[in-house]
Amino acid sequence: MQESEALTGWPSEGAGEERPAGSREKGLNRVLNMLEFLHANQRAIAIGELAKGLNAPRSTTYTLVRELVEAGLLEMAGDGNRVYFGKKLYLYGMAYMRGNDLLRRGRQEVDALSRETGETSELCMLQSGRYTIIHSSPGARPFRISSATGLQIPLPWTASGRLLLAGLDRSRIEAMVTEDDLVLPDGRKVDLDDFIDDIARARVTGYCVTSGLVDAYTKCLAAPVFSAPGKVEATMCLVVPIDTSEARTGELVALLRERAARLSIS
Amino acid sequence: MQESEALTGWPSEGAGEERPAGSREKGLNRVLNMLEFLHANQRAIAIGELAKGLNAPRSTTYTLVRELVEAGLLEMAGDGNRVYFGKKLYLYGMAYMRGNDLLRRGRQEVDALSRETGETSELCMLQSGRYTIIHSSPGARPFRISSATGLQIPLPWTASGRLLLAGLDRSRIEAMVTEDDLVLPDGRKVDLDDFIDDIARARVTGYCVTSGLVDAYTKCLAAPVFSAPGKVEATMCLVVPIDTSEARTGELVALLRERAARLSIS
DNA sequence: TACACACGTCTCTTGTAAGAGACAATCGCT
DNA sequence: AGCGATTGTCTCTTACAAGAGACGTGTGTA
Secondary structure (H helix, E strand, C coil): CCCCCCCCCCCCCCCCCCCCCCCCCCHHHHHHHHHHHHHHHCCCEEHHHHHHHHCCCHHHHHHHHHHHHHHCCEEEECCCCEEEECHHHHHHHHHHHHCCHHHHHHHHHHHHHHHHHCCEEEEEEEECCEEEEEEEECCCCCCCCCCCCCCEECHHHCHHHHHHCCCCCHHHHHHHCCCHHHECCCCCECCHHHHHHHHHHHHHHCCEEEECCCCCCEEEEEEEEEEECCEEEEEEEEEEECCCCHHHHHHHHHHHHHHHHHHCCC | CCCCCCCCCCCCCCCCCCCCCCCCCCHHHHHHHHHHHHHHHCCCEEHHHHHHHHCCCHHHHHHHHHHHHHHCCEEEECCCCEEEECHHHHHHHHHHHHCCHHHHHHHHHHHHHHHHHCCEEEEEEEECCEEEEEEEECCCCCCCCCCCCCCEECHHHCHHHHHHCCCCCHHHHHHHCCCHHHECCCCCECCHHHHHHHHHHHHHHCCEEEECCCCCCEEEEEEEEEEECCEEEEEEEEEEECCCCHHHHHHHHHHHHHHHHHHCCC
């Protein structure tokens, strides 16, 4: 029952979508919620627990789980009462990767960068309006800076977030950031104007460095990957100890930008 | 519009599930069909084409696609009219892999075996009653023996199929094999009793070799991976030219069995 | 210019899937 | 043994999603 920080297992009522009331819910939506729930918890979940966690009626949950297991999207896990992702999802995921040059090459570049520098390296993208770690390669440090693949983090908390929004106008940016997103884990609040300034600056300099935003011990270096001139499709980034020297930081940024540039254009 | 052999883009009306008539279809099922369709075609598909390919009403298809794109399970591809798998599926797939020791280690063993031998190597499992290539690593041969990940092939066509069914009694085996499955690509028919004998023999010897079944040029060597004593969870296999010498085949089988054994028990 | 065919969006109807709830069977605790 | 909580299955009702089809637009071609 490990709970990592703000990851309580379910999006804290946030993302403020419409919730018409206690009325009926479409089966497909229930399924999408189930998948998200499993992803958030990263472990097999008992069916009853699933129903409870999603505020879904038990009978419906049983039915849907059965259908998904039959389809192979879910699998009954070990002890025979819990479910988790199934092979089909793995196969679909691999198909996605095969069909996606950027992802395939990006993973290689990230792995290489992490090997080369010994630091934790990540490939990040926008995923339905949220910053998402698509692939990460842990560094060689004794106490590693962890960050789970697929983790979604508010854009203003990260260097990558500033780059991913480069090129969007103010209204677009505002639309992608909620009030909550501006509050850092330690309670400090990011000023929206500062954030937008950061984005503009990042756009010009072609990289971004943030210190002690998500936590007090790390620094985040990011460089953009372009899918077309001006269009930031992804970022590569390095997560390093906050006391990394200016000089080394500079070196790392150079390496990072080089690899990110190699990914660009497609 | 490449069509590889028997892969016409849609399971040839097979798998004989009930089709009540032309009545209404559940949205979730439509979605599952869409995912299968995309997987079978391995490319982005226009929405209209999807509807046609699935015999689904256009309006419904548009609605479902929109929902899935919003959820990130699908993505609008390149030219902006076609859809394919989305990042969410990739993330879920990676989560599946992370949670699955056998798969994670199996991939490594397969990659190592293929590097070591220069031959095409695969990890295979049963997937809702069908033989499925879960991971494959191409060999070093000039004209490679291809086999797409996720491809599903009738059990009697393969060496792995014989091992995956080891331990099941006759009625179970019969239930998993249709008449069609017994007909090889070149039209020859596998005798059900021979097949069941093969399975029993494979079970005892702990490996299986088949020649010229799926095509006339290849030989298939397979070894079982056990999740519990007697329970075959997966197979590792090598696909080699049919004229591979007895001696080399023996060597390869030994290597294969060694690696498969290393995967077993868990 | 006219024709055939795709695409994307909307509206309205009705068949049916989501859900409430009852049930028996287990499990874990005291 | 006695009690509460959980599990898996089943039945029945009705709110609502699936689907038919019309509409406006864009594109290729004869």
